Structures are given as structure tokens and as C-alpha cells.
Amino acid sequence: MLEACGVGSAEELFSHLPEAVRLNRPLDLPPGISEYEIVDYFRERAGRTAVGYASFLGAGVYAHYRPVLVDTVVSRGEFLTSYTPYQAEIAQGTLTAIFEFQTMICQLTGMDVANAGMWDGSTALPEAAMMAARATGKGRVLAAKSVHPEYREVLRTYALHQGMAVDEFGYDAETGAIDLKDLESKIDGLTAAVIVQSPNFFGIVDQAKAAAEIAHSRGALLILVFTEAVSLGLLEPVREADIVAGELQSFAISPSFGGPYAGVIATREKLVRQMPGRLVGQSTDSRGQRAFCLTLATREQHIRREKATSNICTNQALVALMATVFMTVYGKQGLRELALQNLAKAHYLAGKVKPRFSGKFFNEFAARVGDPESRNEALLEKKIVGGLPLGRFYPELADSVLLCATEMSRRADMDAVTEVLR
């Protein structure tokens, strides 16, 4: 090969690089190690985490059982090591799976069209906000304080440089749902969208329909955010929403210390050309067979460049596939049953550790515990990770924690939590 390249050594291939740029020493990194040494390294770190602990953390990332079939499917090299499906003839596996994903999301959310996925829920939200701004020609969004605090931070980062104003409206201190009066007082003719999460950060099933009415009456769109996808197995979707921006981590996507996850945006037919992210469409091939391909690509960065609807290139295809397999395994009956189990577990716990808010909730709720730090320390001694201390994001709720129970939560652990918190 060296001969064919016309050089005596591989080093010569770099001789055209200016002297000033060359690294004239080895990288200051240890030499390569063997496979089992790599496993050892990571196993040691994995050991210094919460393995062996029961956890009651939710707050946007949920502990749900991952059916074995999920990893069986995504570990296939044809899915794992394939590229973005730009060459439709040799990517029908990926394209078909995405088409199914888009369909299932529409079925779950009641929307007309869904994209192939976004990086996660927190980045799907600003994309939805920018969509609303483009569609309405207006430059302001109103987000509920009961939307996930880190999601709102991401929204602000993106909005700042788009000249988009982000204002907030409050929640009702008694119910934990949005304060509709506050929303009414703050919305104006310049508002492109009202943003509501349901179930909200406190786990409360929120007043999204009422918010939609207020939004629409002022010429604004309603963006509905969800972080706990399992809730869609039981909760009536908010059909009045114009754009849904959600997180699918609950669908067999490992919590993995914060990522990778899979977001999604779903919307009404009329907004489809404003939608960011990849879209798979149905068509036929040269032999008349049904076939799928990426479509409406002219919204994207590689064609529109600076006028693109977004700069997204890589998305989350493999992670979205996990969700697709999950939705297939549980199916119509299973997702409902799973949601009912979540409801039962959380309501059992709430029967003993009184919820702070009176609003109806799905699988998580806030509870007053006095001193969250010391309560959680006591729980750690029983090898239980307690709920998220809310004071971290809501100073007015510094005496409370956010507790989540899923189908994986054991009665014995919930009883132990009760003992410590009462």
C-alpha cells in the first residue's frame, strides 16, 4: 500500500503539514489496554453508584423495566452500526421502523404527524417554541412554572439568541396545577405559544385543555410537554394542543446518568412544514413496491443551511428504536396495564405519605417532609434513594420532596420510606 501511495512510510503522508502545527511528542495518554481491563475499569466505576439501592426519584427520568427484547433488537448490527437512512434502497429497516414510530406517537398523542425524534425532551421544547414563532409570526412564549425547570433553562438558552421573549406564569399553591388566572393576566396578542407540561413536574395532571382555550382565544398556540411517556397509556391525550414536545425515556431507554434519551415533536397537519427533525414518508419504488424514504428534507440544514428550521443533523434513531420495540412489546393492552400499575404504586405510597398538592396525579407527587436532607440521609442508610428535594428548583417548596413510584417499586421499600418520612 505504501508503494501505491508513493511513500516509504506512513509518516511521510503527513510531510505536507506545516512544521508549526505538528505534534512532536506522543499523546500524554496511557497505552491501550485489553478488553477485560476495560471491563474492569468500568465495572469499578459502576460499583460506586446506586447499584443495590431502591430509588424513588422521577423528576423527568423514570425507572421502568426494560423488556429484554429491546436490547436484542437494537444490538443487531444492522440497526446498531447502520448510518442515517439517506440511501433508501439499503435502509428500509431503519426507515420502516421510524415510520412505525411516527405512527405510534400520533396514536398516543392524538396528533396528526410526528417526526423521527429529537435529541431529548429538553431540546424538543425550544424547537417547538421556535416552530410556534415561525407559524404565528409572533415573538413571545409563556411557560408554566410547573414545566421541568431544566427544560425551561434550555428554552431560555435557545430563545435568547432568537430574539424570543420567555415569560412564566405560576402554579396554584394548593392544587399544584397551573394558575389559570395568572396565565390570563399575562397572555397578550404578542404571545406565540403557551407551554404547559402534563403530568407536570410535580406529577399533577394539569389543566392543559383550559390553557389551550385561553391560548387560542388570544391567537397563541398551545405547546404540550410530557416527560413521563407511560402516562399516555392511561391519560386522555390533550387533543387541543397544537404542538406536543415530549421525552420517551420511560420507554425502555436507560436512565444512563442523563442521556442519551429520545425526544419527539408531534403536531397538526398544517404545521408539518414548520417541523424540525427528520421525517419518514411512504412512497413506492421503481418496481411499484411500498417503500419508505426521508422526506421534506428541504426543511433541514443540509439544504436550507442558514434558513433551516433547525441545525439538527444527528438525531436519536437507535434510542427511538428502543421506544418502538417497547411500544410493540407492551402494545395496546400492556401500556394501559403498565400505567395502571404505576398509578396503583404511587397512590399506595401517597396513601401513607400525604401529598402536598391536592391535584390529581399519575405516578409522582410532592410531599412535605420537614428537612429533606436529613430524611434522605436516613433513607440512604436503608439503601433507599429518596425523592428529589424540591428546594433545589423551587425555594418556596424547600420543605418538600418529589416522590415517584413505578411498577418497579416494591411495597416493602415504600413501607420503609413511609416509616422514615412520617
Next chain:
Amino acid sequence: MYPENFRYTKEHEWVLVEGDTGTIGITDHAQEELGDIVYVDLPRVGTRLETGKSLGSVESVKAVSDIYAPLAGEVLEINSLLADAPEKLNQDPHGAAWLVKIRLDAPAEALNLLSAADYQTYIGAEK
């Protein structure tokens, strides 16, 4: 091929002036370059157009092209045919697939644009 009573731009738009109404479209050369057209994005009725500024865009599968207003004016009508059948723009760009009709600020400015003969020379040179 290129109607004598149209005036043309170097960005491959045409305009037909009738009194103070201008009908605007893209040329046959443009539709050929674009390939199969899948979507046409047009301005709303009442929008003000400025000479040389983008009034919308035409999309093929792999490309988007802005359409620039040959003359300034106010949009009176847009061609609703193109919403359902964008392929008409490939089939009849000089006739049924006009894009917008506008009330011209200054019809006489059409004389600053290319005649059919000049446009044909121009695209001949481009090739």
C-alpha cells in the same frame, strides 16, 4: 418558447404587465434546473413586495430556490392551483402555473428588465 410580451430577470423570473397589474412566475429554464417541484411557498395576499427581494420559494426534493420579485408592488392574488398540484409548475410555468398577481408600484420599470430575446441570450451564455 419565451413569450415576447413577458419581461425577464437574471434570476429566472418573468413578469407580464397589464395596465398596473403584474403577473409573476418562474421561467421554463428555472423549472428545468430545479427538477421535479414538490412545494411552492407563496406570500399572503396583501404582502408588499420589493424589487429584488425574496417573495417566497420553490422546492424540489433536494433543493430550495428563493423567488425574487422582479418589480415592487402589493400582492393581489396567489395561484391556489399550486398548493395541490406543484407539478403544474414543471408542466406550464409560463401559463397556468403563474405564482402571484400584484398591483405594480411602477409598471414602467418593467423596461429595466430583460426582453425575451435578451433572456434567451443570457441563458444560452450560462450554458
Next chain:
Amino acid sequence: MSARKLDRKVNSHLSPNELLIFERSSPGKKAYQLPELDVPAVDAAEALGAASVRAEIPGFPEVSEVEAIRHFTRLSTWNYAIDYGMYPLGSCTMKYNPRINEAVARLEGLAWAHPYQPETLAQGCMEVMERLEAALAEITGMDAVTLQPSAGAQGELTGILLVRALLESRGNPRKKILIPDSAHGTNPATAAIAGYAIENIRSSETGVLDVGALERIVDQDVAALMVTNPNTLGVFEENIVHAAEILHAKGAMLYMDGANMNALVGVARPGDFGVDVLQLNLHKTFSTPHGGGGPGAGPVAVKSHLEPFLPAPRLQRSGGQLHFDYDRKQAIGRVRAFYGNFGVLVRALAYILAHGGPGLRNATLDAVMNAVYIRKKLEPYFDLPYPSPNMHEVVFSDDRQAKLGVRTGDLAKRLIDYGFHPYTVSFPLIVHGALMIEPTETESKDEIDLFVEAMISIAREVETDPQLVKTAPHLTRIGRVDEVAAARKPVLKWTPDS
């Protein structure tokens, strides 16, 4: 040693038929089993309010476990993948995705870690991040790294926002970003999202940055130049040090798109040639799997003057423990929730540990050698518009074949019949009818020779039987898909009456 040699990679493809999952569904079939509840069941209408409880989800799948596994297995056989063979995709760095990465990412303590678990129970995860930050800083020659961005495009956005924040702190964020006409589409899209105007800068006739032009247009309104190095032609920007000086003299920054780092690791470091900030693509250079389109990760590495602006939280070590520091007054806002695509970070670190310093450098040497070899072998058959020395990728144009009516897209489709995924078609835009080829270090001479022979054979077919090439592919289950119909009347989901 075998006397047999493979002369073609494919005959025909085993292609089972398969419907959509909805078309395979039947009422009552199930693939799941939940345990019995150990707490009392709750009436949904009572707990949530009757109006909040949904009816059944119409059309949602109902299949058995064996039907589910067969469905997805059959779909998978319709995909090409790195596990099947080479992807010569320029700019994508489709190298082998080591399976050890998958194994370690699934270790329970890492895979089940909740981002909000107490720091005392997150030290293992935080150490993985700390180690990766240090390794990436050493590889790039930079001072600090953030692992937060979800992908390359988000890394670019983060990088430009960092530039904006620094310039703002100096009194003027400035108005525009300079971008070469050869740049990847994410570059201008990113600059626009960051609120900057874009000014294109033309490449010189040798395909590199024209420093004369740069000198003329850099002024107090220019915030930064976004450059890819090596550029999208696979050519090293020989004037990069000079370009950095020009920019810095006017108070502007040099942003580098690190997509092509596979040509530089262990050989040259962006921090040493004047770059202020760059993003890396872990799913390119660092072997994390593409998975059909993602996930990726786009860490950003910066020089110390940009460090204060990195998004919170930052990892800090004190008292022998790692902490997340949220008290960062000058930080730009978060670009995503939590800390980044941790699962992808684990895989990238495993790759770095496996190769080590010398191994990473060798990979670079091999990647460049493979690309130069391809260039030499294909030069007699395909037009090479820019003759400068190429690094890890090479860009041809379809000029010769276009004269006979065959374009780069057609050649690419015919390559599929030879058992390869196409190269990158029609990018960069500065080359008319581009064929952009990047083999990576993964490919052996055997696979590359098959690729070269396939390309030469196709070049010959263009002369003897152009129609064969123009109507390719012929050996796949699915022929060319009607993308026009898909875009005119988009059908984006299955419905029962489909």
C-alpha cells in the same frame, strides 16, 4: 493461506417479506407479562377524574413476542451496516463500532444511574466524565472540555454561544460569522440560531482558505471564522496559523468544526495551531455507533479564555470527591437537561482506553493511508478537481461521467450493487457533482481493493452501458424510491385505511 479471493461481495440478498407491525396485529395478542400488584389496584377514573382517562389507543400494536422479534429481525435484514462492509461516506467517519463499548455502557451501575442521585452515589459516573474530559483536552490541545452537547450540531451551537459570551464580556458581541463555501450545512444553520449573520468566504483555487480574502474582510463586526480542518475536501488548511493570527489581531475567534479529527488525532492538535474553540463528534472520530442516525455527542473543547463561559454544571474535584459546580456566574445557559449523553461518553472513553495514545495515532496514520491509496487508484478514472495532498478523505467530481449523462448520484446507486454503501454524494458544494470518499482506518486492504475495483468497473460501465448505471440499483429488494411523490403528498404515518 487461501488461494481463493473474493471478487464480488454480493450475489443477491436474502430478503424476507414483512408488513408493518400494525398490519400484523390482532386483538388480544400480547408480548408482555407484568407481575401481580403487591399493592391494591386503583380505579383510574376515581384517581384521575373520568374525563382524564383515555379509551383504548386505536391501532396500537398487538402482537406476540415471537411476532415482535421476527418483525424487527426481518426489518433489520434490509439495512446495510458497518458490520456488513465499508461505508465510504466522506465526512462521516464510519469506523467499526467496538462491541466492548456496548458491554460497558450496559453495566447496571452506569446504565441505571439517575442524574439526580446524590453525588456520593454518582462518583463512578462522574469519574468517567472527568477521565474523558482530560483525554479529549489532551487530544485536542485545549484547556477545558464540556461534555454537555447532545450532538455535533449542538456542540457547534455551544461553541458559537461561548464566543458570543466572551465577546459580550469584552463589550461587543459583534454581528457576523465567516463561513467557507465548502462548509457543512450545520455551520450556517448554527450561526443563524446563535443570532449571527453569515458571510460566506470563498475558497482559493487550491481549495483552501484564502487568507488574502480573509485579511480583507475581517473587521470589528466579525465574531469568528468557522473552519473545518482538514477541510471538506480532505485537505489540510495550510494557512491556519496565519488565519488564526489575522482573526486574533482583530479580536475575533477561530472556531474549528472537529468533524474531520480522524485525520489529526495524535498528529496535530487544534489547540497548537490557533483554534480557540472546537466541537468533536464522538459518533465519528471516537467510534460510538450511528445507530441509523443517532445518538451522538458533541463535546466542546476550549482555550482558557473561554472556560468561564462553559455551561453549568462543571465537574470539580475537592476533598477527594467530585462535585457538580453550578455556581458559574458567566456561564452560558444549559443547552440540554442533565449532563450530556453519558451513555455515548462511556463508549467513547472505552475506545480511547482500548487504543491508548500510540493506538490512537496509529489509527490516524491508517485512516490517511487508506484514503491516499484510494485516491491514487481512482485518479485515472475520476476527475480530481483539487490536486493538493489529501488526508483522511478524498473528493472527486463526476465531470468525466457527466459528459456521458451519468451523475454522481447514479454512480453511487450502482455502487450498491457491488455490496457497498454509497460515498457522500454532492457534498461539498464547491465541487460540482462531488464524490466524497472516507474509508477510515477500519478497512483492510482487501475491502478497499474490492471498493476500488467496484468503482473502476462502474467507470467502465458508464462508457459501455450507461443505462445500467442510471437505473441502478438492480440487486436490492427495493429499487429507487419515488422521493418526489413522497414530498408532494407526504404520507407520514400508517392509518387503518392505508
